[in-house]
Amino acid sequence: MRSSLGDGVLAAPSAEAGARALERLRRVAADPRAELRRIKERTGLMAVGYFDTYLPPELIAAHGVLPFRVPTNGHDDTRAMEYIQGFACPASRNVLDQALRGDLDMLDGALFTRYCDSLRGVFAVWDSEKLTPYVDFVRYPTVTHTQAAVDYLAEELQEVSWRMAGALGAPIDEHRLREAIDAGNRARALLAEFARQRAARELAVPGADALAVLIAFTTMLPDEFTQALAALMAQPPAGEPGDAVPVVLSGVTFDNIDLARTFEDTGLYLIADDLSTGSRLYTVQVGDGDPWQALARAYLTKPPCSVKEPSAARADHLLAQVGASGAAGVVFYLTRFCDTEQVEWPFLRDRLAAEGIPVVLIEGEHRAAGLEQVRTRLEAFREQLEALAEVDDGEGQDGGSE
Amino acid sequence: MRLEATNRLKGLIKGYYDELFAVAEEGRPSAWLNVGMPCEIFYAMDIFPFYPENYGAACGAMKLTPKLSAVAEARGFSADLCSYVRATLGSVFSGEGPYGALPHPTIQVDSMNSCTMIMIWWRAVEREWGVPTFLLDTPLVRETSDGINLVYVETEVRRMVAWAEEKTGRSLDLDRLRQVVALSNEGKALWAEVLDLRRAHPCPITAADIFTHMFPMVALRGTPQYVEHLRALRDEVKQRVDDGFAAVPGERYRLLWDNLPPWFDLRLFDDLAARGANFVIDTYTQAWGPRYMGPVDLEHPLRSFAAYMGAGFLNVQIGKRYALLAELVDAYDVDGVVFHSDRSCKPFSLVEVELRRLLQKRKGIPGLILEGDHNDPNLFDRERGMGQLESFLELLDAREQVPG
Ligand code: SF4
Ligand code: SF4
Numbered sequence: 148m149r150s151s152l153g154d155g156v157l158a159a160p161s162a163e164a165g166a167r168a169l170e171r172l173r174r175v176a177a178d179p180r181a182e183l184r185r186i187k188e189r190t191g192l193m194a195v196g197y198f199d200t201y202l203p204p205e206l207i208a209a210h211g212v213l214p215f216r217v218p219t220n221g222h223d224d225t226r227a228m229e230y231i232q233g234f235a236c237p238a239s240r241n242v243l244d245q246a247l248r249g250d251l252d253m254l255d256g257a258l259f260t261r262y263c264d265s266l267r268g269v270f271a272v273w274d275s276e277k278l279t280p281y282v283d284f285v286r287y288p289t290v291t292h293t294q295a296a297v298d299y300l301a302e303e304l305q306e307v308s309w310r311m312a313g314a315l316g317a318p319i320d321e322h323r324l325r326e327a328i329d330a331g332n333r334a335r336a337l338l339a340e341f342a343r344q345r346a347a348r349e350l351a352v353p354g355a356d357a358l359a360v361l362i363a364f365t366t367m368l369p370d371e372f373t374q375a376l377a378a379l380m381a382q383p384p385a386g387e388p389g390d391a392v393p394v395v396l397s398g399v400t401f402d403n404i405d406l407a408r409t410f411e412d413t414g415l416y417l418i419a420d421d422l423s424t425g426s427r428l429y430t431v432q433v434g435d436g437d438p439w440q441a442l443a444r445a446y447l448t449k450p451p452c453s454v455k456e457p458s459a460a461r462a463d464h465l466l467a468q469v470g471a472s473g474a475a476g477v478v479f480y481l482t483r484f485c486d487t488e489q490v491e492w493p494f495l496r497d498r499l500a501a502e503g504i505p506v507v508l509i510e511g512e513h514r515a516a517g518l519e520q521v522r523t524r525l526e527a528f529r530e531q532l533e534a535l536a537e538v539d540d541g542e543g544q545d546g547g548s549e
Numbered sequence: 550m551r552l553e554a555t556n557r558l559k560g561l562i563k564g565y566y567d568e569l570f571a572v573a574e575e576g577r578p579s580a581w582l583n584v585g586m587p588c589e590i591f592y593a594m595d596i597f598p599f600y601p602e603n604y605g606a607a608c609g610a611m612k613l614t615p616k617l618s619a620v621a622e623a624r625g626f627s628a629d630l631c632s633y634v635r636a637t638l639g640s641v642f643s644g645e646g647p648y649g650a651l652p653h654p655t656i657q658v659d660s661m662n663s664c665t666m667i668m669i670w671w672r673a674v675e676r677e678w679g680v681p682t683f684l685l686d687t688p689l690v691r692e693t694s695d696g697i698n699l700v701y702v703e704t705e706v707r708r709m710v711a712w713a714e715e716k717t718g719r720s721l722d723l724d725r726l727r728q729v730v731a732l733s734n735e736g737k738a739l740w741a742e743v744l745d746l747r748r749a750h751p752c753p754i755t756a757a758d759i760f761t762h763m764f765p766m767v768a769l770r771g772t773p774q775y776v777e778h779l780r781a782l783r784d785e786v787k788q789r790v791d792d793g794f795a796a797v798p799g800e801r802y803r804l805l806w807d808n809l810p811p812w813f814d815l816r817l818f819d820d821l822a823a824r825g826a827n828f829v830i831d832t833y834t835q836a837w838g839p840r841y842m843g844p845v846d847l848e849h850p851l852r853s854f855a856a857y858m859g860a861g862f863l864n865v866q867i868g869k870r871y872a873l874l875a876e877l878v879d880a881y882d883v884d885g886v887v888f889h890s891d892r893s894c895k896p897f898s899l900v901e902v903e904l905r906r907l908l909q910k911r912k913g914i915p916g917l918i919l920e921g922d923h924n925d926p927n928l929f930d931r932e933r934g935m936g937q938l939e940s941f942l943e944l945l946d947a948r949e950q951v952p953g
Contacts, residue, residue, distance in 0.1 A: 229902075230902055230903060230906075231899055231902055231903075232890055232898060232899060232901075232902065232918075234629070234892055234895070234898075235895065235899050261661075261665070261688060261689040262665075263665050264664050264665050264666070264895035264896050264899065265895060265899065267665075267689065267866075267895075267896060267899070268895060268896075268898075268899025268900060270866070271866055271867035271899065271900040271903060272900075272902075272903050274866070274867060274868075275867050275868075275871075275903050275907065276903070284689075284691060284866070286688040286689060286690050286698055287688055287689075288686050288688055288701075289661045289665075289668065289684065289686050289688070290684055290685075290686040290705070293708070295701060295704045295705070295708070296686065296701075299688075299697060299698075299700075299701040302697045303688075303697060303698075306696075306697070453669065454665055456668065456684050457668055457669050457672040457684075481627075483629070484629055486627075486629070486630055486631070486664075486665070486666040486895070487665055487666050487669055489626065489627040489629060489630050489666075490626065490630065490634070490666055490669035490670060490673065491669060492625060492627070493624055493625035493626060493673075494672075494673075494676065496625060
């Protein structure tokens, strides 16, 4: 059977193509689950869900199976609460809730890694209740800097692959693995370029739309995604952030578009990100050579999330985003009960303070409802940033006149 | 009635802390370890091991958590974080605590076989005090560490030893390690016996008795005083069994406690004893028991440590947790399970709701989810908790009366 993965060809952009592409990406992001159902229907392929950014989707695609990162859906999680305590983080409860309600019944399987202790709890329930016909677990390293970790992960990915092949009756094809890696690389490289152009003000795309692009990235077939994004970038719909104040959004997973819109409604412009589903993911480029080694190395050495071996690299990456975009400040979105981020936060805050970069902490539940207080805080933050900018300008003028 | 061995614990703890301060004063090396790290390796290297989690429990028992936590929270550490972290970091930042300011260790080593957040906790201390820190990887497994996983964890153990040698100037002599391990094995066998003696009807000790004895199990494994203490404990508990002694007179309910205890409120167990309820077994102390920490192979001690670290109690998943519960329920003739839903400890707690469901469905054993925390009294509503426990005992009564 000819695979539908990795065969796309980039089409030349045409007028209006940009607006159409943006519409398409927005539609996908508005209901990624529905899009996955459509892709399944169209391609006849199976789908396996995953939850975190250390799981290489290439591992799934190499089996001729659709990888799908399960995004949160902003709904309440009353079903999940029957299976897991309320101090599991709201993002993890939400994906569990979707599975329990049958919203993910198009998934033929689910792959977990050791990401955080909340998702680990979700895996326990998922595994025990067999919420998808196939459930597996990657015994993932936390240490990221050793060759031993790379070698081990390369072997572990292969072991998982053999099990997946058996469970789904979908044998691995090394050629397809390489194709999936190449397609993934193309999509990520274009995303990185998209982010660069936004940061350089060459492309005026609101943060909410940029987020839609990221969600589409983990939903669509890689080359179809690349094609749509290329079309958007070639013919961007006219748009100006106006006098909105540019900020970098930092956190882990952030995939609620309404929430992003709420943030931007306060006069902030989410110009760049330091998210596990954003820049910390699309900076990955998988190298040549043995594909398993290359995958293991690329995913272990990407800009780290707080769930991996602690280092200054996370803060460095955040600062690089601020530097490249000239953002006036940082919005740190802390998911309630996300303990690794809770411990990371004071260090990021201090590092930003040392660099003179203002930051505001917003704690939340991945929902857009009841955000009055958040709105007020963000408006105050924007005013603070504007005031700082005026002082800077003033100083600049004074300096110039002397 | 209090165990004689419990009375002797005080001296043991004092001796340990005196040594901690003496080591620092004399400039001898010391290491902060998480409980998943075997202290035997460090005793063998003459590096004094110290366990912040154990110390955190001491802060909790002395009711210092709220005060110390406030210090950590003022620095920006969330009040939702594990109460061990908050208490210990509070102590690190303020220099206060049950024994005054703690001496700085020479090195820190933490392994990934408990929770994810622990590595950042260690890094917080590293950043505060500038202590070199090593993270030992133990990828989370389903049930056991074998194949490539075991090879990897053993590589990690060896990497850590080489690093510790370099940082402290001490070297690991395998013969010395074997001597320490022999003592450790002896003590662990005695611990296993004590746990097993709890199967007796009536049960000879209470949950508070056994939890109190976690200190030597965590911090003294491999030392002569550890074996001596464990032997005395085993003898005393055995004597009680021979005498038919009931730790809870008129023992009526045989319960299982899942998760860490509330260190600040071990009286809870006495209050329940007054109702005829004894926790004849628990899952927490099993983490140091033969199912998770069996004897270390003297021929290949490092591989053996790797095997049990790689499949440590919190490094395995729900299948194994359920199998343990099911086994304990049968072996200890348990009527019901109290799942302490410990707000602090996600890896321990977040499987409990499902475990309760499975146990009820497969074995007909009822369970209660009791909300609380192992170290922060502000997260435990005692009145409400006692009410829930009372109702649970009533439920067990009702079951007893139903014929069949
Ligand atoms: S937000 Fe934090 S706790 Fe929640 S799933 Fe993501 S990493 Fe885990
Ligand atoms: S969360 Fe649990 S495993 Fe982690 S430090 Fe706290 S008590 Fe220990």
